[in-house]
Amino acid sequence: MGYREILAGKGLKHTKTRALVLEVLNQAHIPMTADELFLILKRNEPSINLSTVYRTLDTLVKKSLIMKTTWMDDSRSCYEYNRMDHRHHLVCVGCNRVISVKGCPIDEYASAVCSHEGFEPAGHRLEIYGVCSNCKKRVKRVEE
Amino acid sequence: MGYREILAGKGLKHTKTRALVLEVLNQAHIPMTADELFLILKRNEPSINLSTVYRTLDTLVKKSLIMKTTWMDDSRSCYEYNRMDHRHHLVCVGCNRVISVKGCPIDEYASAVCSHEGFEPAGHRLEIYGVCSNCKKRVKRVEE
């Protein structure tokens, strides 16, 4: 299914920006900031404005085509393609490298917690933070 | 152990603001914004300034006495007491009510993911989002 159909399915007009945002996020597999997207979109569409990117992201979030989130150490919003087989992420607290992790260990637990509290499940957010091997070396070097 | 000792253990001077921030967050069991804290602290310390609150929070985060995070639908930073037996949260996407959930289903999984990728575990963030019973009723009423 092309992005034109995906957008039409949500009652949205097809525009260059919307299709490109969906494509970039779909291929990225990793949450990106509005500014990062802006710089990428600018290559195809030099006249594009950052506020258009924000408006586009907002629209796509409202239609649940993408999700908005953040990393714990950064207050900027990030945006991520909303897939059926969602992934979680492993983030290095040293260099901010992000690894996309397949499989979700939470769905069952989340449903159980929700039903215990009388909630209708709507999703969850899970990230794992750690120190990657490069950063571990760097720390050791400093400690020596 | 009092907050004076906790602060001293991290090499920090004891100040009213620091002790109060720790106390409020410790009792809250739920992440709070800088502004929410500011309003509470103002009751005890009417002359307090919001920038002092931000500086205090920053200091306490750097010493790992508290943690900084956000909710998915809000870009403001929240701060949470850093306990050994950490909790996760169930958030209503309708009214933003937050329920603190005992027990963590993730530690083992997080360690496994980290060791698979050569990371040293440093923590994780997990929140569950859902629609609480009140908000479910509200939706039904609108649909009828």
Place this chain on the structure above:
DNA sequence: GTGCATGCAAAGTCTTTGCAGGATA
């Protein structure tokens, strides 16, 4: 042609910083 999307500029919100005076060990 109508209604929604966009570029541009300006405003808004949250957060950080510089500086002089004040509190802590």
Place this chain on the structure above:
DNA sequence: TATCCTGCAAAGACTTTGCATGCAC
């Protein structure tokens, strides 16, 4: 007393909004 903390005001970063023009259906 030396050092770090605080209030105040100003700046900074990210995000949103108003308006006139342009594009999609």
